Amino acid sequence: MLNFFPNAYPDEDFGSIVYRYFKLSGNPYMMEIMYKLFQVKTVRNRFILPKNLLTLLNNIPGKHSYSLDRIVKEHSYLPLMKPFYTDNEFNNIIEDIGMTKGRIVIGSDQLKHMISNQVRYCPICLLEDYEKFGESYVHRIHQYKFVLVCPNHHTYLISSCPMCQQPFLYHNRRLLGTPYCSNKHYLPSFAKHSLYNSALEKLIHQVADDTKFIIHNEKYIYIELIRQRYLEYALKKGYFSPNGLMQKNKSLIKDFLDSFSIENLEVLGIKINQIHRKFAQIYLNLQGNHYNILIHILLMIYFSGSVSNFLNKKIIDTEPFIPFGRGPWECLNELCSKNKQKSIVVCQRYSFRDVIYGTFKCENCGYTYTRKCNRGTLQNMDGIHVKDKGWLWERKEEEIFKLYESKIQQAQKVNKRNRILDKKIQIPERNSFAWISLLFQVYSNVKSYKETARILRTTEIHVKKILIRHQKKVAPFNKSESVKNIV
Ligand SMILES: [Zn+2]
Ligand SMILES: [Zn+2]
Ligand SMILES: [Zn+2]
Structure with a gap:
């Protein structure tokens, strides 16, 4: 049993909580602290993914509000990833965080490239936290590499003192408990506010806001919803063929790059080789290695202006853009007991040149017909072709x-x-x-x-x-x- 364990601050990075414990414990050896808390022999306390949290939770004395769920939700980097995992994948990660069975199967690698190596602070948060709580701490949201401004104060984040260049790092044990660097430079005086002047600044803000949005709404966002929305938007733009195959990867890439500019994407940390031959297939289908969340955020911004717009737009708005709609569709067989009833639930869509064909087969009678619509406008074309009377x-x-x-x-x-x-x-x-x-x-x-x-x-x-x-x-x-x- 521990003597104490500090309470967490709002949006505090889990590593920051452990760091504060370390400072308060008086023990100069980080390795001993890590072993005491988690029974792991490592000095690394940059918790990209925490480990053996149940060991810690079982040893926190007295009444406390910590739980595995709460640490993951409020203090780990995972909530940004969660909507992009299947339930099964996510549950495996959570189990592993509770009690590590060995190597972490997924999660860690996918997070690592998103988290800044140096610790970043918002100069205004440093001051506000200090005034409110008596000490400053590391905010989780500021550590995602592509979050360049504080979503609350719209100030640029800093990862070293602008005066003496001293970097903020976990392992140099000089995290900030006050709004001063260790050379006593007052950091809030370096706060640089962003003006929404350029397309780049607007984009930087949008990405920061959308990152916050996902973290705060992770329980309402799930992989099937995202996949469905991508399908709708991609159909609307003509990137998806209606049978679900990618047809126009090249035009998606071109439109995407034109929309943001390669230079601006580089500022956010996107390398051009991440937008490759299978870009649309992997990201819009969420299949394979689709875990670069910044790319998802940018795709959603590209399609709809913001992540929340992208996810919240009502299905009704996009209904006409799915060729032949969502169904169900009528059986046209005058002899069928389901005639003129919407009894056909499956539509097979395929396209050839400028036309999308939909095939509708009644399961009750076997009657099968096809309809056509224009691929560009998605307007239905006249005429029904009976393929099989059943x-x-x-x-x-x-x-x-x-x-x-x-x-x-x-x-x-x-x-x-x-x-x-x-x-x-x-x-x-x-x-x-x-x-x-x-x-x-x-x-x-x-x-x-x-x-x-x-x-x-x-x-x-x-x-x-x-x-x-x-x-x-x-x-x-x-x-x-x-x-x-x-x-
Ligand atoms: Zn701030
Ligand atoms: Zn300094
Ligand atoms: Zn029928």
Whole structure:
């Protein structure tokens, strides 16, 4: 059991809490302190990812408000990462932080490149904290490399004294407990406020604000939401093909770089080789090594101006931009019990040249049709193409055919034009079930493809095709005759 353990300050970096304990303990050996707290033999107390926290938690005396969950949420760097992990990945990391089983599987490497090596302070926070709490401390939010200004004061962060250049580092044991450097230079006097003059300054602010936004809202943001939003925005911009494949990585990269400029991205720490051949695929799909959170923040800013806009925009706003919408879609089979009902839940989308095709298949009857929309405008184009009428239709059509079958077979042997007097026949809608029934009936009477076609206002070939379709089905029973009939 420890004698004491200091309470944490708001947004205090976990390493800073341990550092304050170390200073207060009077023990000059950091290694001993680390072993005492975590049972690890290391002097490194830059907690990119804490370890063995349960050991510490079990040894803090008296009543306290520390818990594994709270340390992770309020004092570790993980909340910025959390929305980009699956629940499973994140739970594994949390387990490991509680009681290390050995090497950390994920998390540590992905965080390391985001956290500044030198400790950074906001000169105004140094002063305010000192006045409020009696000491200054290290803020977590200031340590992300791409956070260059304090989101609360809009002042540039410093990682060394601007006067004597003395760097702030954990391992030189000269973290600041007051707003003075160890050479007694008063740091708030060096506070440099940012003016929103240039695109770069605006971007720096936006990134700082958005980083804070994610940390504060991590419990509402999850990987599926982000993936869904990327899909919507990428579809809108035409980077995604509607079947989910990346089509336009090059144009995304070009637009992204044009939007921010390579120089400005470099200021934030983006290297141009991080935006590569598979950029869109990895980041928009959140697959593979997509853990550079700055890139996500920038993509969201690019798409929507800010992370909160990107995530909060209502689905309704983006609905028309998904080709054919989100469904469900109607079954168009007049014979189906689900006709005109929105019973089709899956739409297969693919694109070719300037057109996106959507295929809709009713699970109830097998009726399958395709629709088209313009890839650029995502406006639906006229016309529906029936790809397959499905098993239900075919079965019923076959039943009707059977009624006229023998007559039709006989007629096909003759198939000469046998013009009958035009009675006024009501012709149903072309290709409807009633129309096809009528076709059988008319043909068995007039005994001519040509005449049937004239009456039904279609082509001879079409009549022949429909009749032969049924002839083929009976073929196995009386092959030689049916072949003769067709030819
Ligand atoms: Zn500040
Ligand atoms: Zn100094
Ligand atoms: Zn159906």
